[in-house]
Amino acid sequence: MMSPYSVVSASALLVSLLSSPVAAQLHTLCNPLEKDCPPDPALGTAHTFNFNSTPPSGTFNTTAGEVKYDKDTGAAFTIAKQGYSPTLTSNFYFFFGRTEVIMKAAPGQGIISSIVWKSDDLDEVDWEFLGSKPGEASTNYFGKDRRDNTNAGYHPVEGGVQADFHNYTSVWTKEKLEWHLDGKLIRTLLPKDANNTDNYPQTPMMLSIGIWAGGDPGQPKGTIEWAGGPTDFDAGPYTMHVKSARVEDFSKGTEYSYGDRTGKWDSIKIKEPEKNSTAIENINRPPPEPEKSVGEKWDALPSSTKSGVFAAAGGVGALAIIALLVYYFRQRSRGQKEAARYAAEQEAERQELEQFRKEGRDPDALEHEATEYNPRAMGAGPNFSSYSAVPNDHERSNSLNSMDVPEKAAAAWDPTSSGGAAPTGHMPLLTHDPDAAPQRSNTFDGRAPQSPSQYAPEPPRSNTLR
Ligand SMILES: *[C@@H]1O[C@H](CO)[C@@H](O)[C@H](O)[C@H]1NC(C)=O
Numbered sequence: 001m002m003s004p005y006s007v008v009s010a011s012a013l014l015v016s017l018l019s020s021p022v023a024a025q026l027h028t029l030c031n032p033l034e035k036d037c038p039p040d041p042a043l044g045t046a047h048t049f050n051f052n053s054t055p056p057s058g059t060f061n062t063t064a065g066e067v068k069y070d071k072d073t074g075a076a077f078t079i080a081k082q083g084y085s086p087t088l089t090s091n092f093y094f095f096f097g098r099t100e101v102i103m104k105a106a107p108g109q110g111i112i113s114s115i116v117w118k119s120d121d122l123d124e125v126d127w128e129f130l131g132s133k134p135g136e137a138s139t140n141y142f143g144k145d146r147r148d149n150t151n152a153g154y155h156p157v158e159g160g161v162q163a164d165f166h167n168y169t170s171v172w173t174k175e176k177l178e179w180h181l182d183g184k185l186i187r188t189l190l191p192k193d194a195n196n197t198d199n200y201p202q203t204p205m206m207l208s209i210g211i212w213a214g215g216d217p218g219q220p221k222g223t224i225e226w227a228g229g230p231t232d233f234d235a236g237p238y239t240m241h242v243k244s245a246r247v248e249d250f251s252k253g254t255e256y257s258y259g260d261r262t263g264k265w266d267s268i269k270i271k272e273p274e275k276n277s278t279a280i281e282n283i284n285r286p287p288p289e290p291e292k293s294v295g296e297k298w299d300a301l302p303s304s305t306k307s308g309v310f311a312a313a314g315g316v317g318a319l320a321i322i323a324l325l326v327y328y329f330r331q332r333s334r335g336q337k338e339a340a341r342y343a344a345e346q347e348a349e350r351q352e353l354e355q356f357r358k359e360g361r362d363p364d365a366l367e368h369e370a371t372e373y374n375p376r377a378m379g380a381g382p383n384f385s386s387y388s389a390v391p392n393d394h395e396r397s398n399s400l401n402s403m404d405v406p407e408k409a410a411a412a413w414d415p416t417s418s419g420g421a422a423p424t425g426h427m428p429l430l431t432h433d434p435d436a437a438p439q440r441s442n443t444f445d446g447r448a449p450q451s452p453s454q455y456a457p458e459p460p461r462s463n464t465l466r
Pocket residue numbers: 100102167168169180182183184387388389390391415
């Protein structure tokens with residue numbers, strides 16, 4: 001039975017998460033090119049995460065806002081206010097692999113919907129959708145955080161990226177990186193074309209799906225321009241929807257780690273390829289049973305117990321039970337009142353801080369903040385159409401030698417059974433003036449929740465989350 005006071009503690013927890021600046025800074029990025037870093041937990045399998053309900057516990061972290069799950073429209077990532085950038089980041093990594101994300105991008109000037117792969121040494125593979133460019137998807141990659149503005153590709157999307165769900169798939173081996181749009185190969189990157197292999201993404205990646213405001217007035221000017229202009233937060237909310245994400249790890253093991261400081265794929269060590277990863281355990285763990293109501297608990301009691309209770313309730317017992325029930329309900333309403341009072345206090349405090357900020361008192365002390373809390377399941381219907389997997393299940397290597405793995409994976413994986421021809425070169429169908437593209441500040445660094453200020457000289461000021 002829910003304790004009368006858990007109402008208070010739950011809302012207190014929520015408020016403290018919303019106002020806590022530490023939640024965002026739990027993890028500092030450790031760059032394995034500079035020092036020894038903790039190993040990366042592996043995915044070590046292939047799995048389709050259907051966002052008709054909350055993903056299995058432990059598989060993804062939600063940062064910088066709330067992600068809501070709906071059985072028809074999937075995961076909703078909403079920017080309702082300045083400072084929000086809800087993001088799902090995998091707790092697992094894949095070392096060469098494939099993701100297939102079925103999503104609908106958000107509208108809104110300056111709003112960026114994105115699918116990002118990021119590694120610890122900041123190799124990156126992206127799909128990005130600008131709210132002000134409803135007819136276009138962009139693809140990008142970076143090696144070792146070298147922010148080369150000429151890497152981006154721009155691709156027209158029939159029907160528009162905001163009107164409909166589309167299939168954004170990326171396939172990655174050590175031989176090539178491919179982006180597929182609705183089943184069509186639209187871009188291929190070969191290692192030799194990425195700074196002669198050095199900027200080719202080649203280290204274990206995590207998947208981050210999220211939305212952020214490149215047009216936040218707190219962003220650097222260049223970022224705002226790149227994002228399509230300043231965001232009008234009053235015209236929102238802006239929402240992107242993701243139905244599902246299939247993620248395949250082409251390696252199998254429990255952990256991946258960097259064997260040296262080169263950031264080269266053949267330096268990556270794969271641990272325990274014969275064992276199941278924590279991610280596999282998380283995926284296979286049955287979901288927790290929903291808390292039973294008092295009535296359900298009563299119904300579940302064996303009838304002998306029930307008649308015992310009835311017998312005891314006869315006479316004086318009945319009075320005692322009634323008294324207890326009255327007490328319980330009174331406590332519960334007291335709890336709710338206290339929760340309301342607590343929330344009001346927090347709001348007053350927030351407004352006070354806001355006032356300080358408006359008066360220009362130490363505004364820079366208010367760094368961009370993110371919150372972290374578990375979204376609640378919004379629906380868990382099993383009736384969500386699950387996308388049939390393609391030639392997904394490829395051969396797993398059981399070899400400890402990491403060099404073997406991508407080789408086999410590459411050989412086993414044929415993403416384009418139709419044999420779609422690679423475009424000539426890896427350049428985009430449409431090209432934007434690279435000079436107009438500033439250093440971008442998409443910052444799914446995974447460890448620290450994505451904060452658009454990562455690469456920005458000046459952090460955006462969140463005036464909503466404090
Ligand atoms: C998405 O595209 C990939 C690559 O073309 C394809 O293998 C896969 O079946 C597609 N997924 C869905 C759900 O249509």
